[in-house]
Amino acid sequence: MKITTWNVNGLRAVLNKGAWDRLAQEQPDVLCLQEIKARPEQVAAEFHEHFNQHSVYWNPAEKLGYSGVAAFSSYTPISFDLGIGNPEFDREGRVIRLRFPDFWLFNVYFPSGQRGLDRVEFKLRFYAELLDICDAMHVAGERIVICGDFNTAHSEIDLRHPKANVNTSGFLPEERAWVDKYLEHGFVDIYRYLYPDRVQYTWWTYIANARRNNTGWRLDYFLVSQALVPSIKDVIIHTDIMGSDHCPVSLILDSPTIAVPGS
Known part of the structure; x- marks a missing residue:
């Protein structure tokens, strides 16, 4: 099973940049998108032609042209949830949760703290609330990606x-400490687990030729429950796929009891 995540920084803009042909070559079984900044009716038919999976889930923000997540799956999940049950966060369209036989998949667009201290605090509250949900699920024996x-x-x-x-949001000690907490609470940063010394990034600012010079950040992750680690085969950062300031990342895993595609 291949799961691909990508912050597209505006789905309609990416569609106009021709990135979908290249992404479609990767043939993801599940595609998780963040920062879609669009509603289903605003997306060109071209997108649906490339990714016409059986199950489609949209969770746009209430504010037009802002945030939002979407998921497209060749496998029909057992159930799904849009959001985490807190209107403060859910109005920004930040989470889709899909339940498969072997695990839950969370597609998450964590808040940015770049717009000021109040947004840093908002971001940290989001980290805390999502981890509380994950802790309860781990106690119940659930496995999570x-x-x-x-x-x-x-x-x-x-x-x-x-x-x-x-002193920049995105690398503040208190932000990094929350990632530490996820790892202390039963999650594994599976890319870093597999490649402890590899230097690869997933985001580059649009200014100063940052991507050409590889002046980047690794902001896009797969965190997996420790119980899932033996099932993970690889994590691939697709630095060659353009169209956004982020690049896609794919997780390859064995999921022996997953449903047949489209069932």
Whole structure:
């Protein structure tokens, strides 16, 4: 099973940049998108032609042209939830949860703290509330895959210029500490587990030729429950796929009891 996550920074804009042909070549079984900034009726038919999976889920923000997540799956989940049950966060369209036989998949667009201290505090509250949900599910024996844009570089290896960004949201100590908490509460950053010393990024600012110079940050993650680690085969960062300031990331896993596609 291949799960691909991508912050598209505006789905309609990416559609106009021709990125879908290249992404479709990867043949993801489940595609999780963040920052879609669109509603289903605003998306061109071209997108649906490329990704005409059986199950489609949209969770746009209440505010037009802002935030939002979507998920497209060749496998029909047992159930799904839009949001986490808190209107403060859910009005921004930040979470889709899909329940498969072997695990829950969370497609998450974590808030950015770039717009000021109040948004940093909002971001940290979101981290806390989502972790509370995950803790309760782990206690109940559930296994979870969280994918998406975490809007935080966890360690110095995860951004090009760590020392210059110690006071920048996305690398603040209190933000990084919340990623630590997820790892302390039964999750594994599976890319870093598989590739402890590899330097790859998933986000580059649009200015100063950052992507060409590879002046980037690793903001897009798969965190998996420890019980799922033996099922993980690989994590691939698709730095060659353009169209957004982020690039897609794919998780390959064995899921022996997953349903037949489209069932």
